[in-house]
Amino acid sequence: MKTAKIFCFAFAVIIFMSSFNNPAYKIARLKYNGGGDWYGDRTALPNLIKFCNENLKTNFEADDDVVEVGSASLFNYPFTFMTGHGNVIFTDQEARNLRKYLTGGGFLHIDDNYGFDKFIRPQMKKVFPELDFVELPVNHPIYHQKYPFPNGLPKIHEHDGKRAQGFGLIYKGRLVCFYTYECDLGNGWEDYGTYAGDTQEARLKALKMGANLIQYIFTQ
Numbered sequence: 001m002k003t004a005k006i007f008c009f010a011f012a013v014i015i016f017m018s019s020f021n022n023p024a025y026k027i028a029r030l031k032y033n034g035g036g037d038w039y040g041d042r043t044a045l046p047n048l049i050k051f052c053n054e055n056l057k058t059n060f061e062a063d064d065d066v067v068e069v070g071s072a073s074l075f076n077y078p079f080t081f082m083t084g085h086g087n088v089i090f091t092d093q094e095a096r097n098l099r100k101y102l103t104g105g106g107f108l109h110i111d112d113n114y115g116f117d118k119f120i121r122p123q124m125k126k127v128f129p130e131l132d133f134v135e136l137p138v139n140h141p142i143y144h145q146k147y148p149f150p151n152g153l154p155k156i157h158e159h160d161g162k163r164a165q166g167f168g169l170i171y172k173g174r175l176v177c178f179y180t181y182e183c184d185l186g187n188g189w190e191d192y193g194t195y196a197g198d199t200q201e202a203r204l205k206a207l208k209m210g211a212n213l214i215q216y217i218f219t220q
C-alpha cells in the first residue's frame with residue numbers, strides 16, 4: 001500500500017517527470033455496486049486531464065481507468081472520482097478497503113450528479129463512522145489554488161434552486177474526500193454541447209475548479 005508521504009509528494013513527481021514527457025499517474029473512476037450509474041459523465045475525466053496537463057503542466061495519461069471499490073488496484077491511484085444519480089452499496093470489505101486507501105494518502109472526489117445525496121452519505125458513514133461531512137468555508141485553500149473562487153464552489157447546472165456546496169471528510173487534519181453537492185461539476189467537464197443550456201463560461205468554471213482540486217490534492 002502506498003504511504004501518505006508518497007501521495008503528498010506525488011504532484012512534485014508529476015512535474016519532474018513531465019520534463020521527460022513520461023506520464024507518471026493515471027486518474028481513476030470508482031466503480032460501485034447497487035445499481036447506480038457509476039459510469040456517468042463519460043467524457044468528464046479525459047477533458048479534465050487535458051485541461052490540467054495544459055494549464056497546470058501535469059502529465060497525467062490521457063485516459064482514465066476504472067477501479068472497483070474493493071480492489072487492491074485502488075492503491076495505484078492518488079485520485080479517484082465517483083459520480084452517479086442512483087443507489088450505492090459498499091460491502092464491509094469495500095468500506096474497509098476504501099478507508100485504508102483514504103487514510104493511507106489517497107483522495108476521493110464524489111460528485112453529486114443529482115439525486116445522489118441520500119445514497120452516498122450512509123455509505124460513506126460505513127467508511128468513516130466517526131466522521132461527518134462538513135461544509136468547507138469559502139476561504140478554504142481548495143478554492144484558492146491557481147484559479148480563485150472567492151465565493152466557494154461554482155454552480156454549474158441548475159436542478160432544485162439550491163446553492164452549490166462543497167463538503168469534506170477530514171481525517172486527522174487532512175481532507176480525504178471532497179463531496180460536491182448541487183453543483184454538477186463533472187457535467188461541466190464533459191464535452192461542450194453534451195447538455196442543453198451548456199455555456200462555455202460555465203464549462204470553463206468547472207474545469208478551473210477541477211484543476212484547483214487536482215492542484216490542492218497533490219500539494220497539500
